[in-house]
């Protein structure tokens with residue numbers, strides 16, 4: 001049969017999904033797989049929850065669409081209230097979009113418009129500083145602030161580059177330092193970069209609180225987020241937390257910034273927000289930002305046809321209610337030790353596992369050829385793909401990535417179950433991972 005939907009890669013052989021249930025996806029091959037990466041850290045409440053399907057179907061029957069430039073809609077307001085309540089105190093203004101890239105674009109544009117309105121149309125601030133080894137989406141604006149080297153190479157000539165500082169890659173510190181004696185050099189680099197460019201030109205700094213797909217759950221030292229908050233305040237620069245992956249309970253807090261008690265000016269979120277049931281994202285912003293627009297031109301000069309649509313809103317309401325009723329964030333904290341201990345053991349025993357890291361239900365594994373020297377596998381070996389294939393043999397799906405060392409070398413993957421997994425299911429997933437990585441090590445060494 002001819003296939004007309006072209007695949008993500010012509011060089012990969014794909015499983016075909018039949019249906020899902022909880023943490024499992026069933027293939028048309030008749031096998032049952034643990035969705036060990038929640039799709040791409042999106043299926044937070046697991047697959048095929050009837051509560052969400054019914055809520056979306058009911059909204060479809062009632063009203064499928066009413067354009068936000070002409071209509072307000074009760075279900076959108078209900079969703080926004082739930083999201084604002086879930087967000088850190090002080091972040092009360094919600095703007096819904098269709099996914100993570102749109103959320104990032106919206107955040108970057110809101111930051112620019114805020115200064116434009118606040119300074120009477122005369123602001124010179126326009127630049128967003130990003131970080132290397134970060135991923136903020138696939139659209140041209142999101143790629144410009146992103147620093148996923150492997151994904152940028154082909155497209156960098158078509159976007160307006162944003163300045164970047166280093167990520168908190170302690171395992172391979174770009175300054176050759178060690179925490180804590182480093183004094184958080186990577187965080188202080190933000191201040192040097194702002195001063196170098198001139199604060200009068202910088203609107204914002206964007207970063208993932210825990211880096212997702214680029215480096216595999218890169219978790220910063222505890223002082224990092226408070227430090228970048230302080231620097232942003234000092235230079236009148238907005239702090240944008242890209243919580244597209246880390247948000248909505250994934251790391252054991254509502255949003256990952258909650259681990260450090262930091263309140264950004266804008267959160268960009270998506271994935272877990274509607275948990276894969278409907279394409280959805282959002283930005284959540286502080287009052288000051290909206291006050292400037294309210295008292296200025298009166299409108300955020302930005303919008304997509306689907307922003308604030310009732311179907312996505314119905315899914316958000318249903319997912320938020322599900323999370324509360326099933327105490328999903330509490331479950332993440334209760335089950336986290338199974339992953340933490342299981343991965344520590346794998347790291348100690350498996351010869352190709354250089355480092356495991358993460359929080360809650362967001363774990364990354366970095367693969368190396370030599371644990372002592374941290375030497376990576378050659379790119380042509382495609383170690384993360386080998387590991388993925390061996391895990392699939394064990395009935396476990398993981399999310400491979402690579403190129404984080406220099407844009408070419410480096411292998412990692414994300415291991416991140418739906419947040420509803422029980423301790424027993426988490427144990428089983430860890431066992432399958434250990435077995436998959438043991439056979440990957442045999443193949444690779």
Ligand SMILES: Cc1ncc(COP(=O)(O)O)c(C=O)c1O
Pocket residue numbers: 040098099100101102104135136137138208212213242243244245270271
């Ligand atoms: C941190 C982060 N930001 C933004 C995005 C882009 O989201 P989307 O694919 O929904 O556009 C992603 C997607 O993986 C992400 O992980």
